[in-house]
Amino acid sequence: RTASLALLRGFVSAELKLQARDAVRYVLRTAVEKPHEIDACFKRLGDAGKLNAALASYVDELLRQQVHLRERDSGSLLSKVLTIIKDRIDAEKRADDSDELRTLAEAIRIQDPRQRRKYLQTALAASLDFAQRFEAYMHDAATYVDQNPVSAHLDADAIRDVNILVAEIRAKMPV
Numbered sequence: 001r002t003a004s005l006a007l008l009r010g011f012v013s014a015e016l017k018l019q020a021r022d023a024v025r026y027v028l029r030t031a032v033e034k035p036h037e038i039d040a041c042f043k044r045l046g047d048a049g050k051l052n053a054a055l056a057s058y059v060d061e062l063l064r065q066q067v068h069l070r071e072r073d074s075g076s077l078l079s080k081v082l083t084i085i086k087d088r089i090d091a092e093k094r095a096d097d098s099d100e101l102r103t104l105a106e107a108i109r110i111q112d113p114r115q116r117r118k119y120l121q122t123a124l125a126a127s128l129d130f131a132q133r134f135e136a137y138m139h140d141a142a143t144y145v146d147q148n149p150v151s152a153h154l155d156a157d158a159i160r161d162v163n164i165l166v167a168e169i170r171a172k173m174p175v
Contacts, residue, residue, distance in 0.1 A: 016054035017054065017058060019050060019054065019055075020050075020054045020055040020057070020058035020059075021058065023045055023050045023051075023055050024055070024058065024059065024062070024085065026041065026045070027041055027042070027045070027085055028081070031081070036109075039102075039105060039106055039109060042088055042092055043102065045092075046092050051089050051092045051093060055089060056086065056089050056090070059082055059085055059086045059089065060086065062082050063079065063082050063083065063086065066078055066079045066082060067079065099130060099134075100130075100133060100134050100137040103120075103123050103134060104134075104137070104138070104141065104159070104162060106119065107119060107120055107123075107158075107162045107165075108155055108158040108159070108162065113161075116161075116162070116165065117165055117169070120162070120165050120166060120169055121169055124166070124169055124170065124173065125173075128173070128174065131169075131170060131173060132170075134166060135166050135167065135170045138159075138162060138163040138166045138167075139163065141159050141163065142159055142160050142163035145159050145160065146160075
């Protein structure tokens with residue numbers, strides 16, 4: 001019985017590692033071939049339950065191997081990419097149930113004003129409850145960037161633009 005349990009644990013561990021490896025390959029392939037779809041890539045992985053501890057552990061293991069292989073050069077491209085993936089996994093876990101954050105991130109990513117408006121109209125039309133929550137979320141986000149110094153990584157103008165668009169779209173929707 002103990003041998004069977006050990007065999008089963010080994011199988012599950014190997015299976016999780018294979019799934020994590022496939023997820024890393026998927027992210028890397030998306031980043032190289034279709035970088036504009038990286039947010040959707042992470043969303044699909046999250047929706048499939050693949051942004052998990054096994055993936056984080058696998059990426060940590062790859063980072064340790066990379067550092068060991070290049071002790072003098074831990075700043076290699078692969079190390080940087082793996083660090084980005086790990087950071088994104090952590091961020092996705094923290095924002096796991098935040099449709100508002102995902103919607104804002106996607107809206108900011110869309111540069112064309114007409115496409116951004118269309119995206120937001122579709123997102124807000126999906127649910128009146130979500131539209132109300134997102135409008136409040138955007139109001140808070142715009143207030144925050146107006147009252148606080150923002151990071152160079154944060155596009156304050158895009159947040160303000162999205163806030164204005166959301167207010168315009170919501171004004172035409174039922175209360």
